Amino acid sequence: MRRILRSPAGLAGLLLVTAFVVLAVVGPPLWADDAARIDAANILQGSSSGHPLGTDNLGRDILARVLVAGRLSLLLALAATLIGAAVGIPLGALPTVLPRWAARFVVGLIDSLVAFPGMLLAMFTTIVLGLGARGAVFGIGLAAAPALARLTHTLTASVAGSDYVAAARMLRVPRRRVLTRHILPNVAEPLILNVAMILGSSLLGLAGLSFLGLGVQAPDYDWGRMLSEGLPRVYVNPEVALAPAIAITAAGIGFHLLGESLARVAAKDAGRQRPVRPATPAATTPATAPAASPEETPAALDLRGLTITFPGGVRPVHDVSLTVRPGEIVGVVGESGSGKSLTALAISGLVPYPGVVTTAHRAVAGHDLDRLSRGARRKLLGTSLAMVFQDPMSSLNPALTVGSQLAEVPIVHEGLPRRSALARAVDRLRRVRIPDPERRSRQRPHQFSGGMRQRAIIAMGIMGTPRLLIADEPTTALDVTVQRQILELLAEVTAETDAGALFISHDMAVISQICDRVVVMYAGRVVEELPVERLSDPAHPYTRALVACLPDMRTDRDRPLATIPGRPPSAADSTDMAGCAFASRCGFATPECTARRPPLEEHGPGLRLACWHPQAAAPAGRASK
CATH class of the missing domain: 1.10.3720.10 (MetI-like)
Structure with a gap:
């Protein structure tokens, strides 16, 4: 007034x-x-x-x-x-x-x-x-x-x-x-x-x-x-x-x-803050049940033969297979348009219309999603799968309080009374280190900072019993200080809940800090999978080029930054491509690379590779020529 x-x-x-x-x-x-x-x-x-x-x-x-x-x-x-x-x-x-x-x-x-x-x-x-x-x-x-x-x-x-x-x-x-x-x-x-x-x-x-x-x-x-x-x-x-x-x-x-x-x-x-009433402290609820032994625990994610097709026969994702074990963080990297986010959406059943998802096998926490009824699939994904998106503001309803949105998970999927669900929401906000969680639970998303909103989304993910956590570039919009805090929080949540995590990013430095294994995608396909310890000396020329583009303290500042020549093919171009999609940008390509597509094969423990000319012994800088 x-x-x-x-x-x-x-x-x-x-x-x-x-x-x-x-x-x-x-x-x-x-x-x-x-x-x-x-x-x-x-x-x-x-x-x-x-x-x-x-x-x-x-x-x-x-x-x-x-x-x-x-x-x-x-x-x-x-x-x-x-x-x-x-x-x-x-x-x-x-x-x-x-x-x-x-x-x-x-x-x-x-x-x-x-x-x-x-x-x-x-x-x-x-x-x-x-x-x-x-x-x-x-x-x-x-x-x-x-x-x-x-x-x-x-x-x-x-x-x-x-x-x-x-x-x-x-x-x-x-x-x-x-x-x-x-x-x-x-x-x-x-x-x-x-x-x-x-x-x-x-x-x-x-x-x-x-x-x-x-x-x-x-x-x-x-x-x-x-x-x-x-x-x-x-x-x-x-x-x-x-x-x-x-x-x-x-x-x-x-x-x-x-x-x-x-x-x-x-x-x-x-964007102004509105006055809120302090909430009454309530009892907390345990987050998860004790973890089973490794022999009894199925893979958090077992995905085989994932293909996504859009009208016109365009396939932005081709025959992708991934496995995430409990307590493991698997990084998925690649340039924009490589199919990372679409793969995550397909796992959670959120591929937008008119996309069609086909898989040979898609299981979360040992449950085959394609064999479950609609109600059973909804309940499983609502309690066992957590997703953290790049923009948390678009994931939170600005008209509702943060606490009421977190409480929807146990209310809908577990039939928990509203009072108990709100008490659990306060506990989860406290677990992700949001200060004064009782008061914050009664506030709306616009009253949270960007880092706090991302923490709230992570808290929403652990409202149930998460077995798989998918984080789609969750730190891209945050400054480096908050980014580090969110990465540490994701690692802590994964360790505490023994959930597997799929961490999607284009930042190789972030991937190397938090992940156990790395899956590299290019033009909708997996081209290499390797332990994070081998990321400094990968075998696929594309992975080597990505690593070479990342400057470090030893980078010569008098020379231009390394880049990958050319640009990735579009989904329509790569759908019917006969050979390797990276051949036109690769310094090691031969006529064989453009004539035949290399299959994704095992190349040792924890290593899969799709390349006719792996460069395990070559200097990392050659891939960016």
Whole structure:
């Protein structure tokens, strides 16, 4: 409120709206008798001491009638706005919950209605429903609905692509609840602000219909009808027409100024901290059960023959096989477009439509995902698989508190009571070293720093019993100090829970610090797998080139940084490529490399390689020629 009062436009809008609201409340009780009193001796009089704005054709005081008409004018505008919101907002939100074909139909309908002139639609509706206040209110309300529907559709579509909405859908949350719980709360603010401005437009529209004789009918009157009655006398007694015109204009401007000021304040407040109530300390819950012996524990991830296909036969991921053992951190590296993130999404069942995932075998914690029912797969992935994305803000719902989002995991998958789930959420926030977890659990994601949001996502991952943790470039958007803390935390969580981890990154330095094994991908295929100890002297020319591009303390600063010539092939180009996809960029390529694709074969304990000319004994710098 203080920021609105400091803004000239906001202060003016607030004063105008307040004045007209007060007038609507006190006007009829104070001046209704004067407005209805007929004075045959003073018919059609101009301004005088007894009648400052003159009289109408029955001798009634125009000033009193303008003051009394404020209530009906504002009430009709409010009713029209509510009708527009009641029709427009659900119509704009429908495409989010409807099947694809029905959503396209609704979007086309909205576009058609928006293209139709609003005032003509209002006049047509008024004539169909009958002249009078009721027809005018429905006409203006329906005329405002298409624009509000378009705005709602635009806002909901932007939110519907967020990771937290995708997670809710993966959990098979009903579409109606996804809309009311995850989408509409995040677009409510701009919708409310626009409704405030639509109120001013509705006031002007209703006045226009009454002026044309389509709105309020005698003996009732609003500002538009009074303007119509005073127009014939505007050249003789202009005050009789100017008074209602000024009232209409001032009220419309007031609502628009207030709505715009609220929008500006809301935009500035988007990142400000809100006051929260301290939470009551609760008992904690153990994170995981004791780990079984290595002989009894299946692999955290056993993936064989993963292929992802998109329309047109494009395969950005070809025949990828990975194994992650409990307590082991496996790094996946490669340039952008190599298929790292798509592989992670395929493991968790999040490959976007219309991608098709095929595997020879895909098991998490010993459970074959392709043989499980939909409900069993959902429960397994919800409790045994944790994902940490690059941008934690897109993974957290900004409209919900962090604690309530963490609590959804045990509530949905374990049937835990809400109080116990919130207590576990506080405990997990404490385990990832978030200070004052009771208070922080009641805050929203925008009140967390980037590093704290990433910690919250890790805490969400250990709300269940994680057997596999997938981290997709979780430190890319963080500074180096916070990056180190997150890496240490991931290593600690993996060790404490005995979960396997798949760490995806393009940073070879980070991979060498945290991982036990490294899987190198290029053009959608695994080209080398090796222990992290051998990363300083890999066998595949592509891996050697990646390592050579990483400067260290011994790098000659007088020479240009090492680079890999050329660029990776696109998914479409690599799909039907006969030979090695790296051949055009490799300094060791021969005609055999372009003629035949090298198979991925075992080359010793923990080492797999797809190359016709491995360079285990060659200097690392040669690969970047």
